[in-house]
Amino acid sequence: MTDDFKPSIKSRTTEELLAIAGAPKKWNERALKLALNELYNRKVDTKLIDHAKYVEKRQLEFEALQKATKSYQISDFIFNLKGTLFELIFTWELKKDGYLLKAQQQKTFRISLIVVILLVYLLKELLPSTT
Known part of the structure; x- marks a missing residue:
């Protein structure tokens, strides 16, 4: 799978990769797979990926609540x-x-x-x- 993203997925920080992995609906499938592969190659704990997904979910819930009460x-x-x-x-x-x-x-x-x-x-x- 080629990494033709700018900046490339491999050159991104671990925090940026966790942000991609935590928000799979915001990214295309190829970027998500590359980010997950890179996190695996960097030996990032899967608990951090799960935490990134949890944080993203909570952020989306917060934004929905803000909209609902605006x-x-x-x-x-x-x-x-x-x-x-x-x-x-x-x-x-x-x-x-x-x-x-x-x-x-x-x-x-x-x-x-x-x-x-x-x-x-x-x-x-x-x-x-x-x-």
Whole structure:
């Protein structure tokens, strides 16, 4: 198996190789095999590889938890009103992407926005025109 990666797998540090071995889904199969072979050649304890996998798993769980609890803040509306409104109105996959709290807030906001639009329309139709 040729090592045509840049930098080559063999030239990487043991920590970098453990990072590759710990995150097999982030790397292609060939890189993973080369990294595992190199770790074996360097006589790295398999417990270190298992620990790298455990650390990566915990990191992914932490990132998923951060996404799930991320919410819209007042500062989002103050500093990025257009982007936040665009996301609230037109983004449909917040829940699928793991943003559970944002998806719930989006649902509430959309209902509120529809109510406001209907009220403005009804008021415009019911009040006499001044022109």
